Amino acid sequence: MVIVLDKVNVIFKQKGRKMHAVKEASISINKGEIFGIVGPSGAGKSTLVRVINLLQPPASGRVIVGGQDITRFKGTALRKVRLKIGMIFQHFNLISGATVYDNIAFALKANNCPEPKIRERVLELLTQVNLADKEQVYPANLSGGQKQRVAIARALANDPEILLCDEATSALDLENTEEIIRILRRINRENPITIVFITHEMDVARKLFDRIAVMADGEIVEVGDTYRVFTEPEHPMTQSLVSRVLNIEIPEHLQLKDQEEMLKITYTGERAYEPLISKVSKEFDVLVDILHGKIEYIQGKPLGILLIKLSGDAAEIAKARDYIAGQVFKIERLSAAIEGGELNG
Numbered sequence: 001m002v003i004v005l006d007k008v009n010v011i012f013k014q015k016g017r018k019m020h021a022v023k024e025a026s027i028s029i030n031k032g033e034i035f036g037i038v039g040p041s042g043a044g045k046s047t048l049v050r051v052i053n054l055l056q057p058p059a060s061g062r063v064i065v066g067g068q069d070i071t072r073f074k075g076t077a078l079r080k081v082r083l084k085i086g087m088i089f090q091h092f093n094l095i096s097g098a099t100v101y102d103n104i105a106f107a108l109k110a111n112n113c114p115e116p117k118i119r120e121r122v123l124e125l126l127t128q129v130n131l132a133d134k135e136q137v138y139p140a141n142l143s144g145g146q147k148q149r150v151a152i153a154r155a156l157a158n159d160p161e162i163l164l165c166d167e168a169t170s171a172l173d174l175e176n177t178e179e180i181i182r183i184l185r186r187i188n189r190e191n192p193i194t195i196v197f198i199t200h201e202m203d204v205a206r207k208l209f210d211r212i213a214v215m216a217d218g219e220i221v222e223v224g225d226t227y228r229v230f231t232e233p234e235h236p237m238t239q240s241l242v243s244r245v246l247n248i249e250i251p252e253h254l255q256l257k258d259q260e261e262m263l264k265i266t267y268t269g270e271r272a273y274e275p276l277i278s279k280v281s282k283e284f285d286v287l288v289d290i291l292h293g294k295i296e297y298i299q300g301k302p303l304g305i306l307l308i309k310l311s312g313d314a315a316e317i318a319k320a321r322d323y324i325a326g327q328v329f330k331i332e333r334l335s336a337a338i339e340g341g342e343l344n345g
């Protein structure tokens with residue numbers, strides 16, 4: 001279901017002070033895509049996502065869901081729209097006194113699901129989230145990842161067309177985060193459900209999202225395809241967020257001497273770097289040391305990062321550098337940090 005936010009503003013008033021939490025935010029989210037919103041704490045991500053189901057009504061602007069302007073919807077009309085929008089949260093929000101089965105069954109009963117169908121549907125949902133064996137367990141006896149999977153099953157109970165996820169993996173360890181990512185991807189693949197996911201975790205962003213919006217200080221500062229945002233970030237906030245994922249560490253105690261230069265090379269696609277490096281050492285009078293290399297996957301597409309040191313005459317180094325620049329996606333000259341540490345590109 002297409003979601004359009006048009007010039008949305010949210011202003012909180014607290015103790016006589018105004019807090020402009022979302023400023024003129026406009027985005028259009030396509031049916032069936034996994035759309036992510038990233039940004040630092042306090043950027044306005046939660047507030048923006050809550051505007052989509054009007055948990056947070058905007059001060060101005062329009063909210064259009066499935067072609068319908070819902071901005072002023074109330075009562076029954078709003079409840080009907082909300083049925084199409086499931087939501088999951090960082091802290092799962094399960095009913096602690098109810099079993100896994102009942103947590104999900106409540107959502108179905110609330111929507112008048114016929115009694116005989118409830119059992120069948122709950123079991124179907126539990127299978128979808130790999131929890132078929134936990135139906136009689138209470139939330140307290142589940143791991144964080146399992147709790148979030150129950151929350152996903154509950155959010156999907158009434159076949160929503162949209163799933164909103166507010167920091168849904170932020171309370172989980174790496175393994176459980178990976179599992180939630182896999183489940184959401186599979187659900188999205190099997191049903192054309194639109195997923196809007198907010199997070200401050202860029203690692204989740206690169207694995208899960210089709211497109212990303214970046215928020216800073218209440219504004220949407222950049223929107224783009226995930227691979228493009230990671231490889232060619234435009235806004236300084238985006239650059240700062242992605243640099244943490246793509247950074248590599250300079251080997252400790254590395255000091256550059258005269259006639260030495262360090263380069264960070266970024267290459268896209270499956271292309272291996274060995275042929276390039278051996279060509280450079282053959283054709284130019286320079287020594288090439290590979291200091292570090294890694295491949296990151298963004299939306300499953302590889303992005304290679306290589307740190308090399310060139311030694312030789314300044315003119316030869318310049319020629320080698322120009323040659324490399326023509327062959328790779330991006331090349332940056334770096335200086336060595338005194339005690340190793342992060343790159344300063």
Ligand SMILES: Nc1ncnc2c1ncn2[C@@H]1O[C@H](COP(=O)(O)OP(=O)(O)OP(=O)(O)O)[C@@H](O)[C@H]1O
Pocket residue numbers: 012013014019021039040041042043044045046047048200
């Ligand atoms: N109900 C509220 N009343 C007053 N101020 C609020 C309210 N909700 C959010 N804010 C403020 O609005 C700004 C945006 O908050 P929001 O929670 O949307 O940010 P966020 O990007 O989701 O950050 P976080 O990841 O820390 O939740 C913050 O400065 C926050 O303090």
